[in-house]
Amino acid sequence: MRNKILYLLGIAGVAWLARNLYIIFLGLPDEAAQGAIYRIMYFHVPSWWTCFAAYFVSGVAGVMYLVKKNQDYDALAVASVEVGVAFTLIGLATGSIWARIIWGIWWTWDARLTWALITCLVYAGYLMLRRAVDEPTTRARFAAVFGAFAFTTVAITWKSIEWWRTQHPGPVISFRTGGGNMDPAMENMLFSNWGAVGLIAIVLIAVRMRQEQHLRLIEALRRQVHTL
Amino acid sequence: MNFLTQTLSVAAKDLRSEFRTKESFNAAASFAIVILLLFSFAVDPTSDQIREMSGGLLWIVYSFSAALILNRSFARELPNDCLDALIASPVSGAALFLGKALASFVLILLIEALCLPVFGIFYDLNWATQPAWLALVVLLATWGMTVIGTMFSALTVNLRLREIMLPMLVYPMLIPTLMAAMQLTTLLIAGQAIAGDDFVWLRLLIGVDIIFTALAVALIEVVLVG
Amino acid sequence: MDERNFTYMFYGFAAAWAILALYVLVLVSREKRIESQIDNLKRMLDAKENKS
Numbered sequence: 001m002r003n004k005i006l007y008l009l010g011i012a013g014v015a016w017l018a019r020n021l022y023i024i025f026l027g028l029p030d031e032a033a034q035g036a037i038y039r040i041m042y043f044h045v046p047s048w049w050t051c052f053a054a055y056f057v058s059g060v061a062g063v064m065y066l067v068k069k070n071q072d073y074d075a076l077a078v079a080s081v082e083v084g085v086a087f088t089l090i091g092l093a094t095g096s097i098w099a100r101i102i103w104g105i106w107w108t109w110d111a112r113l114t115w116a117l118i119t120c121l122v123y124a125g126y127l128m129l130r131r132a133v134d135e136p137t138t139r140a141r142f143a144a145v146f147g148a149f150a151f152t153t154v155a156i157t158w159k160s161i162e163w164w165r166t167q168h169p170g171p172v173i174s175f176r177t178g179g180g181n182m183d184p185a186m187e188n189m190l191f192s193n194w195g196a197v198g199l200i201a202i203v204l205i206a207v208r209m210r211q212e213q214h215l216r217l218i219e220a221l222r223r224q225v226h227t228l
Numbered sequence: 229m230n231f232l233t234q235t236l237s238v239a240a241k242d243l244r245s246e247f248r249t250k251e252s253f254n255a256a257a258s259f260a261i262v263i264l265l266l267f268s269f270a271v272d273p274t275s276d277q278i279r280e281m282s283g284g285l286l287w288i289v290y291s292f293s294a295a296l297i298l299n300r301s302f303a304r305e306l307p308n309d310c311l312d313a314l315i316a317s318p319v320s321g322a323a324l325f326l327g328k329a330l331a332s333f334v335l336i337l338l339i340e341a342l343c344l345p346v347f348g349i350f351y352d353l354n355w356a357t358q359p360a361w362l363a364l365v366v367l368l369a370t371w372g373m374t375v376i377g378t379m380f381s382a383l384t385v386n387l388r389l390r391e392i393m394l395p396m397l398v399y400p401m402l403i404p405t406l407m408a409a410m411q412l413t414t415l416l417i418a419g420q421a422i423a424g425d426d427f428v429w430l431r432l433l434i435g436v437d438i439i440f441t442a443l444a445v446a447l448i449e450v451v452l453v454g
Numbered sequence: 455m456d457e458r459n460f461t462y463m464f465y466g467f468a469a470a471w472a473i474l475a476l477y478v479l480v481l482v483s484r485e486k487r488i489e490s491q492i493d494n495l496k497r498m499l500d501a502k503e504n505k506s
Contacts, residue, residue: 021467040466047470066450086477097466101459114407121400129397132387141454143384145447149376149401152439156404156432163428171468188491200474207481214488221495228502 002108006206013199015049028186040098046194047091048116050201052154054084057205059151062144069071071216072209074140077147079208081126083201088120094163111164122150136216234319238327243334245304252300257339260293278351283414289343289407291373291399294336298377299394301332302385311385321413322451329378330443336370357419365416365433369409372437376401379444382451408433 024042031038058080065073095113096106107113126146133139156163161170182190267285271277278285278420305311312326348355354360377398384393408429415426422430 005278035456035465036463039463043467044471078465083477086473090473093473094466097462099468101462118400118403125397125400129383129393132384132389137454138386141450143380145383145451146397147414148441148443148447152436152443153401153404160504163432165425191483204481205476207485211484211488212483214492216496218491221492221499225495225498225502228499 001068002210006203009199010203013196013203015198017039017193017195019102020189020196024189024193028052028189030195031186036103037098037101040094042100042189042193043197044091044094044216046197047087047094047144048143049194050197051084051087051091052158053198054080054087054201054205055154057118059147062147064143065140070134071140074136074143074215075209075212075216077140077143078127078130078204078212079205080125082208083204085120085123085127086204087201092120102140102191108167110168111160111166112157113169114165115153115160117152121159124152126150136219231320231323232422234323235327238314238319238324239330239334239349242301242328246331252297252304253335256293256335257277257294257342258306259296260289260339260343261346262352263292264343266448270348273351273385279418280414281352281354282351282353282413282417283410286413286417287369287410288349289347289371289440290336290340291402291406293339293343294370294377295398296333296396297332298333298381298398299391299422300380301328301381302337303390308386316454320441321452322445323453325352325378325382325444325448327372332372333371336374337366337390340366340370353417355417358416358421362413362420365409365412365430368430368433368437369405372405372440373402373432375437375440375444376405379440379451382399382448388444395400404410404432404436408436 020042024039028039030036058077061073061077061080064070065077095116098109099104125196126143130139130143130147160166161168264285267273267289267397271281302311305314315321319327344355347353380394380401384390387393411429412422412426414434415422425441
């Protein structure tokens with residue numbers, strides 16, 4: 001049953017994404033200054049929102065684990081971080097390709113980019129820390145603590161376009177700028193695509209979370225086999 | 229014993245045992261000097277270039293040698309199960325953490341104070357044009373480094389691969405602190421005042437110090453006891 | 455310029471899809487490994503229980 005719901009949600013996410021892609025490529029016009037390349041934004045920006053949201057969920061799940069000591073929260077935390085890292089990589093890759101055209105370079109040591117990279121490294125460290133701890137409850141505890149520290153880098157990345165002068169485009173969404181920066185059709189598509197990307201991310205997190213629970217089942221079975 | 233005396237007695241204990249053997253202090257200090265020396269081969273030590281990257285060089289040296297000190301901070305307690313004894317003692321986790329951080333803080337500051345004149349002599353730099361600001365930046369950044377380092381030292385102390393895990397986890401987390409420290413130190417060594425846009429770095433330094441200290445004090449019991 | 459602009463747009467989308475697909479592959483292969491491990495363990499457990 002749970003499997004079927006996940007598959008259905010996954011298919012719905014992909015279908016939604018396909019429909020959005022159709023509109024992005026054929027329905028929406030080129031951007032005045034940037035031309036066709038601006039369309040990368042429809043993947044780039046939702047990817048970053050998704051990964052930030054995933055890191056946030058992971059941080060909350062870590063705290064919930066420390067309060068409730070329920071391993072399911074730990075499974076949610078690690079699943080969110082792993083999916084978050086995948087979307088961070090998507091964000092970095094798409095941003096880099098966009099920059100090659102608009103800035104003429106793949107990478108620049110600009111505040112936003114640098115902090116995004118630091119976030120990626122820190123959460124890669126989170127995944128490596130988990131591999132170094134064998135005992136499940138210790139692993140969950142340490143991961144939760146590390147997650148709390150790691151989330152500060154997400155917050156700094158989020159605010160970096162306001163704190164430093166950067167080449168990265170500033171906020172474009174109307175509730176942050178007061179409107180007028182972006183055509184409503186484009187902005188709606190940005191949110192719509194976030195919906196699709198977010199749905200896929202939720203499915204991936206759910207799948208990964210169940211895998212983590214199965215891994216715990218394997219450990220329990222191993223112990224049983226040894227005791228017999 | 230109240231919290232403060234507990235903290236200070238842990239710090240005093242760490243410092244006393246360190247100064248009896250000087251095992252990590254000597255290693256870290258000589259390591260720092262060696263790296264300072266190595267940089268003279270990487271860049272022309274008499275050029276103006278060095279002035280523009282002085283903050284970066286200095287903090288790379290500091291963070292490398294600090295890692296040696298911080299690695300020992302909790303690992304020092306492993307023989308004879310001292311760590312278990314400390315956790316079982318009536319000293320609270322926060323006091324234990326702050327005491328250990330304080331001891332490492334003093335040791336790292338000593339190494340930094342030792343390196344600064346050597347740096348000035350080797351690279352012909354007058355680093356003391358803004359002593360008060362420089363001291364402030366060094367104190368703030370060293371505290372930030374110490375807090376994260378001590379926390380992760382506690383986190384990794386019982387892991388296999390401790391020596392590899394600690395630097396791998398600590399350095400990315402140190403970047404906010406080190407980045408701010410490098411920017412500000414370069415400015416100050418070049419003789420400029422901190423003004424305008426550069427205050428964002430000072431704010432970042434202070435903010436990160438406060439957040440990390442609060443997180444560490446709040447979460448250390450979870451790491452040590454569970 | 456315009457043509458490069460267009461090609462790079464496709465590179466961008468391709469990269470995004472490729473990373474997503476790679477991650478899904480990682481998930482699927484892990485799923486397979488987990489399932490086979492669980493099957494193995496359950497079989498071992500059954501065999502041992504039958505013996506005793």
